[in-house]
Amino acid sequence: MIRQAQSGNARIPKRRGIRLEPYLLLLPSILLIGIFKIYPIFYSLAESFVKSARGGVLRFVGLDNYLSLFSEPTFAHSLGITVWFCAVTTVLQVVLAIVLALFLNRRSKAVRMARTLIYIPVSVSMVIACTVWNLFFSASTGIINTVLSSLGLREQPFLTSRDQALYVIMFVCCWKGIPYWMMFLLAGLQNINASVYEAAKLDGAGFWTTLFRITLPMLKNSLVFVIISDTLINVFMFVPVYLLTDGGPSMSTDTLMYEAYRSAFSYGNYPRAYALVTVMMIIAIVIAAVQMAITRDNEPRAARRVKGGARA
Amino acid sequence: MKKNTGKLMGALLILVMLTGMLSLGAAAESAPSGTITVLSFTEYHAAVQAAIDAYTALNPNVTVNLEEYPYAEYNDAVTIKLGSQSQDFDVVMTDATMVSSYAYRGWISSMDAYFTQDEKALFASALVKTGAFEGQFMAPPLCNSCQALFYNKDLLDAAGIAYPSQNPAKRLTWEEIVTMSQQVMESLNDKTIYGLTFEQVDRPYQILPLPNSLGATAFGEDGLTVDGYLNSDNFKKAMQWYSDIHNVANISPKGTTAADSNGLFMAGKIVFLTGNIFNYNTFGKTEGLNWGYTAFPYFADGAAATPTDSWHVGLSSGSQNVPTAVDFIKYFTLGEGNSIFLETRGAFAATISALEKYSSDAKYDEFPLSIFRLASYEAQNTAFPRPSTLAYGEFETIIGSTFSDIRNGVDVTEALDSAVSQLDTQLTMYQ
Numbered sequence A: 001m002i003r004q005a006q007s008g009n010a011r012i013p014k015r016r017g018i019r020l021e022p023y024l025l026l027l028p029s030i031l032l033i034g035i036f037k038i039y040p041i042f043y044s045l046a047e048s049f050v051k052s053a054r055g056g057v058l059r060f061v062g063l064d065n066y067l068s069l070f071s072e073p074t075f076a077h078s079l080g081i082t083v084w085f086c087a088v089t090t091v092l093q094v095v096l097a098i099v100l101a102l103f104l105n106r107r108s109k110a111v112r113m114a115r116t117l118i119y120i121p122v123s124v125s126m127v128i129a130c131t132v133w134n135l136f137f138s139a140s141t142g143i144i145n146t147v148l149s150s151l152g153l154r155e156q157p158f159l160t161s162r163d164q165a166l167y168v169i170m171f172v173c174c175w176k177g178i179p180y181w182m183m184f185l186l187a188g189l190q191n192i193n194a195s196v197y198e199a200a201k202l203d204g205a206g207f208w209t210t211l212f213r214i215t216l217p218m219l220k221n222s223l224v225f226v227i228i229s230d231t232l233i234n235v236f237m238f239v240p241v242y243l244l245t246d247g248g249p250s251m252s253t254d255t256l257m258y259e260a261y262r263s264a265f266s267y268g269n270y271p272r273a274y275a276l277v278t279v280m281m282i283i284a285i286v287i288a289a290v291q292m293a294i295t296r297d298n299e300p301r302a303a304r305r306v307k308g309g310a311r312a
Numbered sequence B: 001m002k003k004n005t006g007k008l009m010g011a012l013l014i015l016v017m018l019t020g021m022l023s024l025g026a027a028a029e030s031a032p033s034g035t036i037t038v039l040s041f042t043e044y045h046a047a048v049q050a051a052i053d054a055y056t057a058l059n060p061n062v063t064v065n066l067e068e069y070p071y072a073e074y075n076d077a078v079t080i081k082l083g084s085q086s087q088d089f090d091v092v093m094t095d096a097t098m099v100s101s102y103a104y105r106g107w108i109s110s111m112d113a114y115f116t117q118d119e120k121a122l123f124a125s126a127l128v129k130t131g132a133f134e135g136q137f138m139a140p141p142l143c144n145s146c147q148a149l150f151y152n153k154d155l156l157d158a159a160g161i162a163y164p165s166q167n168p169a170k171r172l173t174w175e176e177i178v179t180m181s182q183q184v185m186e187s188l189n190d191k192t193i194y195g196l197t198f199e200q201v202d203r204p205y206q207i208l209p210l211p212n213s214l215g216a217t218a219f220g221e222d223g224l225t226v227d228g229y230l231n232s233d234n235f236k237k238a239m240q241w242y243s244d245i246h247n248v249a250n251i252s253p254k255g256t257t258a259a260d261s262n263g264l265f266m267a268g269k270i271v272f273l274t275g276n277i278f279n280y281n282t283f284g285k286t287e288g289l290n291w292g293y294t295a296f297p298y299f300a301d302g303a304a305a306t307p308t309d310s311w312h313v314g315l316s317s318g319s320q321n322v323p324t325a326v327d328f329i330k331y332f333t334l335g336e337g338n339s340i341f342l343e344t345r346g347a348f349a350a351t352i353s354a355l356e357k358y359s360s361d362a363k364y365d366e367f368p369l370s371i372f373r374l375a376s377y378e379a380q381n382t383a384f385p386r387p388s389t390l391a392y393g394e395f396e397t398i399i400g401s402t403f404s405d406i407r408n409g410v411d412v413t414e415a416l417d418s419a420v421s422q423l424d425t426q427l428t429m430y431q
Helices: A002-016 A021-047 A064-070 A073-104 A109-123 A126-137 A143-150 A165-190 A194-202 A207-218 A220-235 A239-245 A256-266 A270-311 B002-030 B042-058 B071-083 B096-105 B125-130 B153-158 B174-188 B209-213 B233-247 B258-266 B279-284 B322-333 B336-345 B352-360 B371-381 B392-407 B412-430
Strands: A050-052 A058-060 B034-041 B062-069 B091-095 B141-143 B147-152 B194-198 B270-276 B291-294 B311-316
Touching: A021 A270, A050 A270, A064 A270, A073 A109, A073 A165, A073 A207, A073 A220, A073 A256, A073 B412, A109 A165, A126 A143, A126 A165, A126 A239, A165 A220, A165 A239, A194 A207, A207 A220, A220 A270, A239 A256, A256 A270, A256 B071, A256 B392, B034 B042, B034 B071, B034 B322, B042 B062, B042 B322, B042 B336, B062 B071, B062 B322, B071 B091, B071 B096, B071 B392, B091 B096, B091 B322, B096 B125, B096 B311, B096 B392, B125 B141, B141 B322, B141 B336, B147 B153, B147 B371, B153 B174, B174 B194, B174 B270, B194 B258, B209 B233, B233 B392, B233 B412, B258 B270, B258 B279, B311 B322, B322 B336, B336 B352, B352 B371, B392 B412
Parallel strands: B034 B062, B034 B091, B194 B270
Antiparallel strands: A050 A058, B091 B311, B141 B311, B147 B270, B147 B291
């Protein structure tokens, strides 16, 4: 015993020594993340404080780019579109992904088949998806209007209507997004021990009680990840707007991300684009922080509830 | 003395030999060599490539790479490439309206050091001005352009309508075109046939002549003011007509793009098409298409305003091979390369000597080459270029979306006011 303790003590200094292997293994990832993720963030931030003058000469202007951005009607309009798109799409995607995951969380051949079919949109690239849906939603030659017309119903303007275009984009994003997020939630559901459901059943818990008292609380980790990631992806949504509407009609789909793209690559106004992207990044950080704070606050309460329940 | 004379002669001989070697070296240095890259757009591929092939045949030490983008994305591509101060490009095809913008940003270099006054005088003087920025010659013109109204003879025959005259003094009005289109569409009763469309639908090059015909312009004199111009009464009136032909009279197809217009005309689905004169080349080769041309129309209570503008060739500020790039630009704009380009493309010339040929050469008496005579007349009498502004790139993007909205039925006043608001935001960069 003493010998064991001695030998154990003898190993301690070795453990305290710096081991390089983990850092060496992490180094490529750290470098790549640094170059492609962290550096551009700081670069955008730095460039958002300068203005391009004659001859492409840059001069420091402090917060001017931000002040002029906040005074623009275009910025306020794009912010509104982004918030509305993000709120509706995230809620739709998460709720429908939960419903689908619950539906597919069974063991049968038919369910396995359905799972594969439902997952197909995820394997289609967004560019192809947009091209195909564009054919469906085309106002003059689209398949949907052809069907509507043959049924004697009124044809719809879809992507050429400022009242409908954003909802078409939401639809395309949901079509691709719901099955994607569903898979994360399905994995989370399959981690819940079946005995918990059996116990609940014995206690006489119905579907809704099981859903709100057992399934969703135990799915919390997956759900938090899905909600935060989905929100951030929707804040930075770009491809469908670029391919389907170009921000129109009448700027009805001009999100902040698309406005930043236009500012940089169509107008050549890079400082404004950097300021826009920085504002979006701050919005994303705030959203993520709020969501994490809300879910962290709930943890003790839920734990208290469980403990209280146990006592009762 | 003799010895000294001998030494002196020897020294002179060495000096002469050295000078000769140095001048030979200098000549070798200035001879075009190495690699240059030309940034261009796909629609001009055949013509630009033909000129490049001829140039490299003359200069076997030179390799010319051609990097191309579709026209619709060309401005964005140039903004990305040159905006990032890339050194990968030497020669840049530059739309007339973008010369000042590229020069202001420092993306293209002055050509004053490379073109003598005599050489500049070989170009039409108006185009030398277009290629200049603040007194410096930035980009020599490659070609000019002019628009005409093409029509389908078979469709007019079917409705018993006489062909329009080729005489520019008897050009049609937009109002007459609406009436004639309705007559054809009614008599044929075919839902796939339309009366009128624009080759460059929703693009300012062909749509701005509508307000221009009524005396309205998009910008004020300073090129930086749009409020009061872009939303003036006459501008709105012209845009209302553009909206009405798509939404009230329904003589023009909705949901089509600039890429579709010529195809529809060549398929016999369009009675009237406004288009660039170089289309004579393609239409002439289209089997089964019985076509004619007339001068660009105008509004009955306005004046003729024909879209005319040029393409220029700029020297990229990031060029790493300036001597060869300049040599190629000269060959392409003034030398044999220009003739090859114009011939292959069927484009309208920018040099005085070529312009003079249109009136002196008998081959331009007959259809369809007679369209160049019309273009010469329009260039001298009714030409109306696009606005001169540092913010043309921004303007083209915003006004393109606005025209598209108007075509889709958005209220004209609302659409133009929104465009003014967006442009005002972008124009602050230059004020």
